[in-house]
Amino acid sequence: MSRVRVGITMSLDGYVAGPDQSLDDPLGKGGEQLHEWVIELAAWREEHGMEGGEVNASSAVIDGSLARAGATIMGRNMFGGRGPWEGQEWNGWWGDEPPFHHPVFVLTHHPREPLELTGTTFYFVTDGVESAMQQARDAAGDKDIMIGGGAQAVQQYLNAGLVDELRIDLVPLLLGDGERLLAGVNPELKLKPAGVVVGPRATHLTYQRA
Amino acid sequence: MSRVRVGITMSLDGYVAGPDQSLDDPLGKGGEQLHEWVIELAAWREEHGMEGGEVNASSAVIDGSLARAGATIMGRNMFGGRGPWEGQEWNGWWGDEPPFHHPVFVLTHHPREPLELTGTTFYFVTDGVESAMQQARDAAGDKDIMIGGGAQAVQQYLNAGLVDELRIDLVPLLLGDGERLLAGVNPELKLKPAGVVVGPRATHLTYQRA
Numbered sequence: 001m002s003r004v005r006v007g008i009t010m011s012l013d014g015y016v017a018g019p020d021q022s023l024d025d026p027l028g029k030g031g032e033q034l035h036e037w038v039i040e041l042a043a044w045r046e047e048h049g050m051e052g053g054e055v056n057a058s059s060a061v062i063d064g065s066l067a068r069a070g071a072t073i074m075g076r077n078m079f080g081g082r083g084p085w086e087g088q089e090w091n092g093w094w095g096d097e098p099p100f101h102h103p104v105f106v107l108t109h110h111p112r113e114p115l116e117l118t119g120t121t122f123y124f125v126t127d128g129v130e131s132a133m134q135q136a137r138d139a140a141g142d143k144d145i146m147i148g149g150g151a152q153a154v155q156q157y158l159n160a161g162l163v164d165e166l167r168i169d170l171v172p173l174l175l176g177d178g179e180r181l182l183a184g185v186n187p188e189l190k191l192k193p194a195g196v197v198v199g200p201r202a203t204h205l206t207y208q209r210a
Numbered sequence: 211m212s213r214v215r216v217g218i219t220m221s222l223d224g225y226v227a228g229p230d231q232s233l234d235d236p237l238g239k240g241g242e243q244l245h246e247w248v249i250e251l252a253a254w255r256e257e258h259g260m261e262g263g264e265v266n267a268s269s270a271v272i273d274g275s276l277a278r279a280g281a282t283i284m285g286r287n288m289f290g291g292r293g294p295w296e297g298q299e300w301n302g303w304w305g306d307e308p309p310f311h312h313p314v315f316v317l318t319h320h321p322r323e324p325l326e327l328t329g330t331t332f333y334f335v336t337d338g339v340e341s342a343m344q345q346a347r348d349a350a351g352d353k354d355i356m357i358g359g360g361a362q363a364v365q366q367y368l369n370a371g372l373v374d375e376l377r378i379d380l381v382p383l384l385l386g387d388g389e390r391l392l393a394g395v396n397p398e399l400k401l402k403p404a405g406v407v408v409g410p411r412a413t414h415l416t417y418q419r420a
Binding site: 012013014018030168170172173174175176180182183184185186187189191192193196198203205207 | 222223224228240378380382383384385386390392393394395396397399401402403406408413415417
């Protein structure tokens, strides 16, 4: 059965990006440290066309995660950062061969024709999160729908009650300021723990909608 | 060797108390749910002079924790809430026989004579967190010093570099607003993971100063 899953890295003080985000520093001050745990994994490197890397308890968390997904939804910042790209012809952060290999739906206010790169097509959705979800469901079929981030996209889908599984990759890092993952999420949302994996650089906390 | 330890319960969205705290509702809206995991434990109930309760993976986290402590430091809210008690003769939240059974140092701006209850004396410290720590060290000897909360006391001791061990009891609860545990903690503070215990209602994350 198709499930809607969030997988996102958060600092111990609750941020998914540090302060002073910009096109030159898309994860904000200190934010690059958030993803060290995943970049060092062989499973992640293989998905991104790189060799080497290590295998540890965190590997199982991402191994096959993209393979089980049939569509991804992301905010505009995760596609290409906040700034002058919108409505322009920049191809975003993901290079000529993005790692998704399935349709990606980008939430934005700026209409744009689909961007077809090797193995992955980005679709730009301007009519809201529910529309993006419907398009993602149609594209994913029986496979899962991943919500990649950033925080605002996650918050909108949590508040809409559309997330089946939330996995937070918690890293022992303080950012002090920036973009908080769970700011403004309705306390009425009930979550139940659904597993913990302890990796050397991140603790992976999975919750399901109760 | 004497160590300075924090042990505090935090919601998934980072709060140690909900919004609208008052003397009638000291943990704020929804905040009482934070501590359900501990109140149901036999180990906690025994420390508080109650019978019954259950034994589960969380039990080991608190079992003996108070016994290893020779002093506790807490903020004024944790002693008696924000409000008219300060400088007055109210004895706080903890009843006639508080569970500490060692000296407790309360951070406050209002001088007050020590309050001696059965087994526990509360000392009111008006000259700052460093003074309270020195007094707690003198009282604790070789035993540990616990910093009980609230958030502000924890933040001050973390930022002063005086915390050896931080244990966060993370519960799958969203409070939406309130008192954030790690707001304003200096990102220069480096923590290293030192163990995870997965209980049925809380995930216990321990960090040490790196």
